[in-house]
Amino acid sequence: QKEVEQDPGPLSVPEGAIVSLNCTYSNSAFQYFMWYRQYSRKGPELLMYTYSSGNKEDGRFTAQVDKSSKYISLFIRDSQPSDSATYLCAMSDPGFQKLVFGTGTRLLVSP
Amino acid sequence: GAVVSQHPSWVICKSGTSVKIECRSLDFQATTMFWYRQFPKQSLMLMATSNEGSKATYEQGVEKDKFLINHASLTLSTLTVTSAHPEDSSFYICSADLSSGVTGIEAFFGQGTRLTVV
Numbered sequence: 001q002k003e004v005e006q007d008p009g010p011l012s013v014p015e016g017a018i019v020s021l022n023c024t025y026s027n028s029a030f031q032y033f034m035w036y037r038q039y040s041r042k043g044p045e046l047l048m049y050t051y052s053s054g055n056k057e058d059g060r061f062t063a064q065v066d067k068s069s070k071y072i073s074l075f076i077r078d079s080q081p082s083d084s085a086t087y088l089c090a091m092s093d094p095g096f097q098k099l100v101f102g103t104g105t106r107l108l109v110s111p
Numbered sequence: 112g113a114v115v116s117q118h119p120s121w122v123i124c125k126s127g128t129s130v131k132i133e134c135r136s137l138d139f140q141a142t143t144m145f146w147y148r149q150f151p152k153q154s155l156m157l158m159a160t161s162n163e164g165s166k167a168t169y170e171q172g173v174e175k176d177k178f179l180i181n182h183a184s185l186t187l188s189t190l191t192v193t194s195a196h197p198e199d200s201s202f203y204i205c206s207a208d209l210s211s212g213v214t215g216i217e218a219f220f221g222q223g224t225r226l227t228v229v
Binding site for chain 1: 115117145152153154155156157160202204206217218219220221222223225
């Protein structure tokens with residue numbers, strides 16, 4: 001079993017839709033949860049990070065962490081064609097000093 | 112945000128030759144940098160952790176003699192793929208953390224290097 005599981009997609013939605021991206025994990029020691037956006041042939045760009053459980057909102061993006069279920073989500077409201085990219089979840093714990101990534105979900109937002 | 116510059120963005124080399132990839136933090140000092148490898152439709156896999164002024168720490172299964180890492184200054188780390196073979200063809204990405212605290216929460220990535228070995 002992988003430490004972090006993420007559906008690779010692709011996930012296709014029309015412009016304006018609400019997008020839900022998810023990851024599950026197995027290591028209960030993870031405390032920090034990150035979401036990165038990666039355009040084709042580019043390096044990942046950090047979108048948001050959350051510590052422990054709870055929600056965090058930044059503009060059209062909302063990150064949720066449910067540590068009891070070992071489940072994290074990224075919601076994108078009013079999705080735009082420019083949101084089309086691969087979204088990677090990543091996690092770390094304070095003592096591990098490494099990031100563990102999901103495989104990424106490819107999102108396609110059509111005009 | 113902070114900028115990490117990676118060079119070259121793509122390179123084609125002949126089998127058996129060596130290729131050097133540079134990773135620079137342009138507006139901050141990075142004690143630690145990380146090198147990843149990404150195959151198509153797969154996740155980023157950590158290859159090694161590069162520490163300024165000391166030897167790199169390699170992940171299990173990564174050949175340290177093949178993937179030479181040098182972190183000579185607080186703003187530059189290099190990855191040299193020695194005696195490259197077609198199976199080394201991949202997308203290599205470096206990252207640097209802005210903070211010296213928890214890894215990842217302020218990690219900035221380079222734009223990646225597409226290596227093709229023919």
